[in-house]
Amino acid sequence: MSTDSRRPAADSELQRALDAVGDPVRRSILRQLAAADPWTIACGQFDLPVGKSTLTHHFRSLVEAGLLEQRDEGNRRMNRLMRDEFDRRFPGLLDLVLDQ
């Protein structure tokens, strides 16, 4: 690994994390994801007021920030919130989002 998660995250990583979490649509994704079991929700199943292509955009942002992981299951793309991993890198940040 090139990054040591016990060392403080570089500012560019923090920037990406804050950007990811700074959008209300993405926060809604994170909350809906946290309320369900891992790998049970496909991208199109979220209750969100945006179109498909916008959704793709937001998911990319979340994946790049290390907030969620995706896996293809036939037709659909399933999601898992990377809660523990993200908590280790940025303690407290995700909790802040999920506690409304």
Place this chain on the structure above:
Amino acid sequence: MSTDSRRPAADSELQRALDAVGDPVRRSILRQLAAADPWTIACGQFDLPVGKSTLTHHFRSLVEAGLLEQRDEGNRRMNRLMRDEFDRRFPGLLDLVLDQ
């Protein structure tokens, strides 16, 4: 008080906090402020690569997010990081910024 700091902060407050902390210039302000004693640094004394009017803009953002407090001392406008207050509303967020 209209807001109870023990209740989870409303999403609009969280939005303002994340926006404030999401800018690299503002994070630099917060770090320089944390490294000094309260009320010892005036706005113009920060080491930052932006002009005066931009500075004013960033300070307004930080004040509105409840991250710092200002006080006029004659000519200059002194600053204090509202660390405890902000930590109570958004536990862990400021630490994330200050730990580089």
Place this chain on the structure above:
DNA sequence: GACTATGTTCGACAGTGATCGAACATCCCA
């Protein structure tokens, strides 16, 4: 094989916000 469902890619567009410089206001000091 045709049709449907699920996602991605691409180009365009609009709103937001970070930035600047010029002008202004205030305060301090000589």
Place this chain on the structure above:
DNA sequence: TGGGATGTTCGATCACTGTCGAACATAGTC
């Protein structure tokens, strides 16, 4: 009282990003 220092306000600009729709790709189904 005049000059310098410190900040603010205002208007303009520019880049970024969230948004959309259309076209495309792929997988499942009848």
